[in-house]
Amino acid sequence: MLKTRVITALVLLxxxxxxxxxxxxxxxxxxxxxxxxxxxxxxxxxFRYSRAELWAGFWTVGYAVVVFVSGLPSVRSLFAxxxxxxxxxxxxxxKLGLPPLKTPANRLLSITYTLALLGCFIAIxxxxxxxxxxxxxxxxxVWIADSTAYFxxxxxxxxxxxxKISPGKTWEGVVGGIFAALAMATLSHFWFFRELPLKWALxxxxxMTIVGxxxxxxxxxxxxxxxxxxxxxxxxxxxxxxxxxDSLLFxxxxxxxxxxxxxSA
Numbered sequence: 001m002l003k004t005r006v007i008t009a010l011v012l013l014x015x016x017x018x019x020x021x022x023x024x025x026x027x028x029x030x031x032x033x034x035x036x037x038x039x040x041x042x043x044x045x046x047f048r049y050s051r052a053e054l055w056a057g058f059w060t061v062g063y064a065v066v067v068f069v070s071g072l073p074s075v076r077s078l079f080a081x082x083x084x085x086x087x088x089x090x091x092x093x094x095k096l097g098l099p100p101l102k103t104p105a106n107r108l109l110s111i112t113y114t115l116a117l118l119g120c121f122i123a124i125x126x127x128x129x130x131x132x133x134x135x136x137x138x139x140x141x142v143w144i145a146d147s148t149a150y151f152x153x154x155x156x157x158x159x160x161x162x163x164k165i166s167p168g169k170t171w172e173g174v175v176g177g178i179f180a181a182l183a184m185a186t187l188s189h190f191w192f193f194r195e196l197p198l199k200w201a202l203x204x205x206x207x208m209t210i211v212g213x214x215x216x217x218x219x220x221x222x223x224x225x226x227x228x229x230x231x232x233x234x235x236x237x238x239x240x241x242x243x244x245x246d247s248l249l250f251x252x253x254x255x256x257x258x259x260x261x262x263x264s265a
Contacts, residue, residue, distance in 0.1 A: 012244070020132045028128050036121040038241040040114055046222055046242075047110040048102060087250070088112075113222065116249055123252035130259055137188040137196070138208065138255045139248070145181035145209045146216070146247045152176025161213075166220035174213060181205040196262070204258060211254055212247035219246035 019028045099105035127135040153173025161169040185205035189198055196204075219242055 017136075020128075020136045023132050025129065028132075029125060032121060032124060032128075035241055035245065036117060039117055039245050042240045042242045043113055043117060043222075044110065047106060113218075117245070120245065120249050120252045123256045124248065127252070127256050127259065130256075130263070131195075133193050134196070134259060137185075137193040138204075138251070140188055141181050141184045141205050141208055142212050142247045142251055144184040145177040145205075145212060148180030149173040149177030149209075149213070162217055162220075165217055165224060169213075169216070169220075174209075177213070178206060178209050181209040200262060204255070208251050208255065211250045215246045215249035215251065218249065219243070 015031060019031050099109060124135065127138075149169075150173065153168065153170045153176065156172040156176070157168075157170030159171040160167065161171055161174060182202055182205050185201040186198060189196060189201050
């Protein structure tokens with residue numbers, strides 16, 4: 001399992017890193033569209049949509065992505081609305097639980113989650129246009145924190161973080177993820193992105209770790225609501241694309257607005 005997980009991660013990095021370093025917008029857009037289209041498909045599957053509904057939703061999301069990318073400068077504030085809708089809908093669900101499948105409330109939940117995915121996509125594309133190296137830095141922090149939280153939780157985890165939502169997550173994993181994020185922020189500062197000083201990079205890495213955990217829990221709540229262990233079985237050892245994107249769900253808008261605040265100040 002561990003070997004498969006590592007190999008899959010290396011393959012994904014082999015696809016993503018050249019696109020980031022080449023600074024080719026159309027290549028990056030093609031890769032991210034593929035990732036998020038797969039994520040949207042998985043989210044609709046989790047909500048038990050029929051095959052016809054899946055295709056209709058897939059093409060609707062695909063069309064919206066094309067429209068948004070073509071007019072990106074005028075819609076960059078939209079992703080904040082998308083994610084806010086999901087947060088407003090998700091937070092009560094932590095306490096009250098998710099609505100039954102194939103009910104109007106469940107359909108509303110699926111729409112808000114898909115909109116949050118779309119908002120995350122727009123934020124990431126906007127970040128690439130701002131600075132591919134900044135995007136690489138923050139994505140490295142998110143994914144290193146996520147992976148370290150997983151491994152440290154398995155090795156040392158004793159105190160459950162949210163047992164009713166995700167029994168495998170522990171406070172020990174959270175601590176491991178935070179330390180890994182701080183280390184990665186320091187490394188990226190000295191290695192390839194000195195533009196962000198450590199006095200900002202380290203607090204941002206800490207906040208990103210916490211926000212990433214919230215995104216992870218939101219997807220875990222969805223999977224638990226439908227009795228699924230993973231969003232899909234597309235990525236060996238990782239589950240589905242949603243399982244790789246969940247930590248960016250709330251983080252992408254956060255780091256985009258931080259970039260606007262810091263680099264335009």
